[in-house]
Amino acid sequence: MSFDFDLFVIGGGSGGVRAARVAAQGGARVGLAEESRMGGTCVIRGCVPKKLMVFASSYRAIFDDARGYGWDVSNGELDWPGFRGKLEAELDRLEGVYQGILTRNDVDWYNQRAVIRDPHTVELADGTSYTAKHILVATGGRPFVPEMDGAEHVITSNDIFHLEQLPKSILIVGGGFIACEFSCIFNGLGVEVTQFYRGAQILRGFDDEARGLVADKMIEGGVKLHTGTNVVEMEDRGAEGIWVKATDGSHRTYDKVMYATGRVPNSEGLGLEDLGVEFGRRGEVVVDKYSQTAVPSIYAIGDVTNRINLTPVAIREGMAFVETVFNGNPTAPDHELVASAVFTQPELGTVGLTEEAAREQEPIEVYCTSFKAMQSAFAGRDDRVLMKLIVSQETRRVLGCHIVAPQAGEMIQLAAIAVKMGATKEQFDATVAVHPTMAEELVTMKDPMRTA
Structure with missing residues (x-):
């Protein structure tokens, strides 16, 4: 049977782009579809902009240290619009880099949503269909917000980088690394930060002694961290802010409320349900050690499989996929001892x-x-x-x-x-x-x- 492509990748994040590029460099005919911005969560909504915000937020402490070393400096004020503009320009540049990688390697890429109609057919949002010998799902994940009254008023990590101005106060709900990182970022930027986590200690899954020290230093640094605490009610009170009542009976208003209560795989609405692909408890695509689904022609890598949700892992999985499928060398990605x-x-x-x-x-x-x-x-x-x-x-x-x-x-x-x-x-x-x-x-x- 003749196919339009040897490989069609759904998702233009780090893992999908790496798999597409390497396969194309080996001579495969490759197509790729991305419904949002090329670069995916890490480049556009995650690791890169977050780390730049970490750098920006660290200067308050650096100014303090400089005075301790004898420098005559003052803190000044953060020019948030100026920083945000420069940040957006950097993300635009990186998106262009990813687009250029695909173009230079003769990957046909489409800035559209794609769904899988049968084990070898992909349909784009404009109605165009393409056939492919192999299909790779690399659609990543998205922030999870629990169903509750007032959920429409909260923001997530996806929205942080687009704030028109810094809030004076923010409530961050969650105790994982995203919640803790943004608590420290906003605290460093001079925002009054309150953090709720329903568990006994933040950063579940990390070493107890290490996460205990992080929690202590966050509190000493000014984050109002409340463990064993969750949101009961929430109400938008206009210019006054978002009113929140907590499980401990306390209540107050915040300029912004951010939920960082985990992420879920972007596996819905891709057509996988109708083809016999298996899903896990959280909606993750179930794959074997070679990233192959229950449908032999369909593979999946990255956060959509909910194995280890880290960008370098997705890239390694993409490389192992190409080695297995296109180079005839069955290679399982190594998930042991990932730092x-x-x-x-x-x-x-x-x-x-x-x-x-x-x-x-x-x-x-x-x-x-x-x-x-x-x-x-x-x-x-x-x-x-x-x-x-x-x-x-x-x-x-x-x-x-x-x-x-x-x-x-x-x-x-x-x-x-x-x-x-x-x-x-x-x-x-x-x-x-x-x-x-x-x-x-x-x-x-x-x-x-x-x-x-």
């Missing part, structure tokens, strides 16, 4: 097992130190950092590494190489420290803090 960072203030970097998970698995030793970093201590700040290694008593392998510190994301990327290679505690110890640095503590902790 990640939470860009709170301070940052949290992590790779491998938490102390809680490791001690359920086997006997361990915990090496841990917390101290004042030289730079902030000299400036007069009482910030503390945390360096923590989880070590197997039997094999001596480092099972997990957790860092809470400025630039923890940069540090954990390098530590992850050693952990991924199976380095032992003794190999960490044999590494000569770089002094004076915060990261040197990872190779100078000689005695375990505790065993379990």
